[in-house]
Each structure stands twice: as structure tokens, then as C-alpha cells.
Amino acid sequence: MNNLKDILNLFSINLRHQLEKYGSLDNLQEIRFKVDKPIILIFSDREIVLTIKTSIEDIRVTINKMSKFSIFAFEEDVKQGFITIQGGHRVGITGEWVFENGEVKYLKNISSLNIRISREVLGFGKKFINYIYNNGSILNTLIISPPKCGKTTLLRDLARIISNGEPPINKGFKVSIIDERSEIAASFHGVPQLDVGLRTDVYDNCLKSKGIILAIRSMAPEVIICDEIGTKDDFESILIAYNSGVSIISTIHGSSEEDFYNKLRMSNLNTNMEKIFKCILVLNNRNGVGTLERVKKI
Structure with missing residues (x-):
């Protein structure tokens, strides 16, 4: 279900007709619905607020169709605030949350949906791979980027290139992706919907700190990729991977290396963590998504 028309067919008739009347939906990134509020379309370069408002019935019908009339089958995902539908598209959900003993019990009276369109950009990582690949090895690499600057898209394509052994790499590596938020491989029922390479194993919806250890123990990866x-806990598991001889490629929210160092200080982790990463790539969207602002080799 990578076709946008397939996604539109999951909406209520009212919502679908309104979106179909809009026209071109090229480069659409998000569709946001809120009860009694206008539909908002977010593109890569602009935001459009439509005049049509979303009703409670629109939300109810859409959720039923997305979950194939079994929202309870997605119960654990819903507790985290989203479900992933076929094609790897992620649907953020919110409304009235019910807690028990400090933990989320369930969600009722759903009032907002945010459909994030999943797209792969094959070849996106080609201009970056030469920084990461060196003398037959994959360097421990940290990608620093603000939101919506292409870091997850980059991780996905790097996994594909490294796993398949595409030039300039002369052999494929065994890769494990720890996909805590189901965004890198966009898995549906555990199966990646996007191309992450033939030698790649995906730990979907798995905590990074747990998945990294599980991968090292069971899948013998040469490269671990996480977002x-x-x-x-994240930093400590990366140290374990490093000490196990596994290469790490990961991302972190931020606009500079200082944001990374600040997070290390806040974690109170007394190690030389900053020395693990031999390559640091800083991204922004100054000249479009995936603009490489700075490269640092250590």
C-alpha cells in the first residue's frame, strides 16, 4: 500500500472526496485530522489548511477501516500513540487517555489523527556513503539533525546500500536495524515495507537498549542501525556494541555536535562515549532535505 490512492481509500467517504478534490498531493508528508477542525495537509515545502472540517464520524470510520474493524489488535501500538498500517504509513492517534497505576491502560474518544506518509528515496545515501565506508569497514557514525531534515530516510538507504554491498562497498554486511518506532523499515506485522537490504534483520517496535543486546546475542550483526x-540506556547499549566489535550508525536530534555532548552530560554516563563515533554528519534543510552541513572525522 505505497500508493497514495490506497491510503485515501482508508478514509471516510467525506474525507476522501475532499482530498481528491484538492488536486496534486505530490510531496505530501502528513495529513492531520482533528474533530471539528479543518484538515491540514503538510508538504515538504508548505502547509495547506482546507476549509472542510473533520467530524467524529469521519474519525470513527477512518480508524475502523485502518484497523480492519479491530482496533484492539493494535492495542499495544495504540498505547504508544500510533498504529502502523500496510505500506509502513504511521498514524498518530490521540484523544482521552486512561491510566492505571501510572501506566497507559487504553485510549478512548479518539479525536485526532496524523497520517505520516512513508516514502523511501532509493539512492539518498549515495552521497554520504564515502564518509562512512573506509578501507573495507563501516565507521561508527552519528548523524545529527533537526526534525524533517532526512535523517531517518538516510538511515534507511544506508542500511540498504551497506546490506546489499552496493558501490563503493565491495561486499554486503550483515545489518540489524533496531526500529523502535517502526519508522526506518516501516514494518507491518513485522515485515519491512521498505527496502532495507537483503542482509538486514529488523527488530520492529523494540527498545533500542534491548534490541541492540538481542541482536548481538542472536543475529551476529556486523552493523547495527538505530534512530x-x-x-x-541507549548510550550504555551502544558501548556494549562497540566493545563487541559491531559498527554503529545512529541519529540524534540536534543542530550541532554540542547538542550530542549536552545529552551525554545529562545522562551522567562517565565514559569516553564521544570517542566511539569516528564520523559525525550534521544535516539541515538549508538547501533542501538532506543538506550536509558539516562532516567531522575523528
């Missing part, structure tokens, strides 16, 4: 590190 958005930041907690003490």
Missing part, C-alpha cells in the same frame, strides 16, 4: 538515541 534517535538519547537516554542513558
Whole structure:
């Protein structure tokens, strides 16, 4: 279900007709619905607020169609605030949350949906691979980027290139992706919907700190790829991977190396963590998504 028309067919008739009347949906990134509020379309370069408003019935019908009338089958995902539908598209959900003993029990009265369109850009990583690949090895690499600057798209394509052994790499590497938020491989029922390479194993919806250890123990990866590190547990698991001889490629939210160092200080992790990463790539969208602002080799 990578075709946008297939996604539109999951909406209520009212919502679908309104979107079909809009016209071109090229470069659409998000569709946001809120009860009694206008539909918002977010493109790579602009935001469009439509005049039509979303009703409770629109939300109800859309959720039923997306979950194939079994929202309870997505119960664990819903507790995290999203479901992933076929094609790897991620649907953020919110409304009235019910807690028990400090933990999310369930969500009721759903009032907002945010459909994030999943797209792969094959070849996106080609201009970056020469920084990461050196003398037959994959360097431990940290990608620093603000939101919506292409870091997850880059991770996905790097996984494909490294796993397949595409030039300039002369052999494929065994790759494990720890896909905590189901965004890199966009898995549906555990199966990647996007191309992450033939030698790649995906730990879908798995905590980074747990998945990294599981991968090392069971899949013998040569490269581990994960997104958005930041907690003490994340950093500690990366240290374990490093000490196991596994290469790491990861991302972190930020606009500079200082943001990375600040997170290390906040984690109170007394190690030389900053020395693990031999290549640091800093991205922004100054000249479009995936603009390479700075490269640092250590």
C-alpha cells in the first residue's frame, strides 16, 4: 500500500472526496485530522489548511477501516500513540487517555489523527556513503539533525546500500536495524515495507537498549542501525556494541555536535562515549532535505 490512492481509500467517504478534490498531493508528508477542525495537509515545502472540517464520524470510520474493524489488535501500538498500517504509513492517534497505576491502560474518544506518509528515496545515501565506508569497514557514525531534515530516510538507504554491498562497498554486511518506532523499515506485522537490504534483520517496535543486546546475542550483526538515541540506556547499549566489535550508525536530534555532548552530560554516563563515533554528519534543510552541513572525522 505505497500508493497514495490506497491510503485515501482508508478514509471516510467525506474525507476522501475532499482530498481528491484538492488536486496534486505530490510531496505530501502528513495529513492531520482533528474533530471539528479543518484538515491540514503538510508538504515538504508548505502547509495547506482546507476549509472542510473533520467530524467524529469521519474519525470513527477512518480508524475502523485502518484497523480492519479491530482496533484492539493494535492495542499495544495504540498505547504508544500510533498504529502502523500496510505500506509502513504511521498514524498518530490521540484523544482521552486512561491510566492505571501510572501506566497507559487504553485510549478512548479518539479525536485526532496524523497520517505520516512513508516514502523511501532509493539512492539518498549515495552521497554520504564515502564518509562512512573506509578501507573495507563501516565507521561508527552519528548523524545529527533537526526534525524533517532526512535523517531517518538516510538511515534507511544506508542500511540498504551497506546490506546489499552496493558501490563503493565491495561486499554486503550483515545489518540489524533496531526500529523502535517502526519508522526506518516501516514494518507491518513485522515485515519491512521498505527496502532495507537483503542482509538486514529488523527488530520492529523494540527498545533500542534491548534490541541492540538481542541482536548481538542472536543475529551476529556486523552493523547495527538505530534512530534517535538519547537516554542513558541507549548510550550504555551502544558501548556494549562497540566493545563487541559491531559498527554503529545512529541519529540524534540536534543542530550541532554540542547538542550530542549536552545529552551525554545529562545522562551522567562517565565514559569516553564521544570517542566511539569516528564520523559525525550534521544535516539541515538549508538547501533542501538532506543538506550536509558539516562532516567531522575523528
